[in-house]
Amino acid sequence: MVRILLRFSENIVEQPITAEIILALKVPINIIAAHVNSKGGEVLAEVPDAALEKVVTAYREKGATVSLPKLIEVDSEKCFSCGACVALCPVEAITLADDNSIVFNKEKCIGSTCGACVEACPARAIKSVKQGNSELANDLNPKK
């Protein structure tokens, strides 16, 4: 599965775009997190690797912006294991190990749609980073 970040502008936010795409392409799309109001929306979704290109093209055709979500990285050099980030994480992506060091579960983290831990870290050890320069990232650049 690949995570993609979808942005819907004010004009299209009321349309059932995701439902239409699921029905048309018959691929499962899993919504991980969503912030939507009348002014627009941001949705983090998970799609099967094989269907990625199809799904991205479909969203673009319907006017949505598609990009790779920024994920969180913890700099283990800087982190001094205080734990300030732990209780703030809404999805329990950060937990404490028995030796009181923190364990970050990348799979669970909903990334830039949340970001709650970033500003809470007194050591500034948590950064919101763009996902690597993989082919995937290039593929997702809007083709003009």
Next chain:
Amino acid sequence: MKKLVESSGVEVAFKEVDVVTTGTFGAMCSSGAIINIGHSDPPIKIEKAWINDVPICHPGAAVDLYIGATATSETQSFEYGGGHVIEDLVSGKEVELRATAYGTDCYPRTRIKTNLTKDDLNQFYLLNFRNCYQRYACAVNSRDETIYTYMGKLLPRFRNATFSGAGELNPLMNDPDYETIGVGTRIFLGGAQGYVIGEGTQHDPQNLNGTLMVRGNAKKMSPEFLHGATFTRYGTTMYVGIGIPIPILNEGLAKKTAIRDEEIFTNIIDYGVPRRDRPKLGKISYKELKSGAITIDGKKVRVSSLSSLKTAKKIAGTLKSWIEEGMFYLTTPVERLPLDSVFKLMRQTEETSFIANVVHAAVTCKENEPIQAIAERIVKQSVNHIVVIDDAGKLSGIVTSWDITRAMAEGRKALADVVTRRVITAKIDEPLETASKRMAQHNISALPVINSERKVLGIVTSEDVAKILGR
């Protein structure tokens, strides 16, 4: 020790254990470093100084400076401060010093700029006037908005809690009567050996809120145990690692050092109330705090530590191995710390203004009143704000003269079309200062004052605030 006392009793533990090592690693704002940078040619008597744009104190003669951990950068604001300067120096990094002076016959120079590392400094001593708090409060927030404090980010309506302190590992918790910790006690400080030089400011041993004043050679310290830090929208500070060996001189000390987290309690405090006496919501043990979740009003609240237990354990372990390897010798204090000092409140000779000092009756209306009637009331009473209340006198909205003007221009008849429902309010015992800040933040000019049942007690306007605070 703790396990040994539990399994074999105090007597056996006293015979078997010579020393218990303790440790703590947390944000300690009242910290800093004294440095002497040597004389320039021609010499300068520094009046103002900055290191990496962080303002530095110049409390003494020409080139003695004090880097306070909480001083913040003039260019990077809260992201970099005195704590970070100290960490950078300790790590061997080069820092930039800028200084200005008025110039005298003996110190003619008026400005200087130079780069320095710790090797260029004559003295570089950590000199912390309040460290090692015996225990600290557990912080929560009752407000409807997230607040940013020295206890970290506190989510609205008790959605998280934070605490600080090492609990059973804290040095002062293991020697609460200061039998072995006193002036001259050699300690682990920031990765090197340092000394207790007295009780810390606000030392309050009778209430289990003891503190220490410490000093140590920062040139020998390590950034692992001395870390600059930032609390978002609060400021900068420094995390300091302290470890203290406690020689088990008698059975009493064997018993005291066996203290467990479940025996150490602290208060849950509502930091949402901006007063000195913040409401206490209950007591909680360090055992519960360390478990990751506590219960407030029957609800589970996730709690996280701000100080590092992992590093605290490492400090206690490091100190233990230093002692075993003969690298660290215990000392007898040359003077006991006071056991009876109390932490007095500030004597305030100028009155502080609270909402209660300026609140006045609000002009109100009911939900079903016609716009016309409200407009008349605005004119007659010459006010800008009408507070909408229900039959029980509880707040249900607010309308301004502008809202009413617009409604009339647009020919609207119902109050419901123009009323603002999400009303920003004030509490009667709140300082005027915070209410004024809230008005500015939301760009509004009045706050209805309500009680805990949302009953309207009155209103304060920005004019009331301006009269008192002069802004």
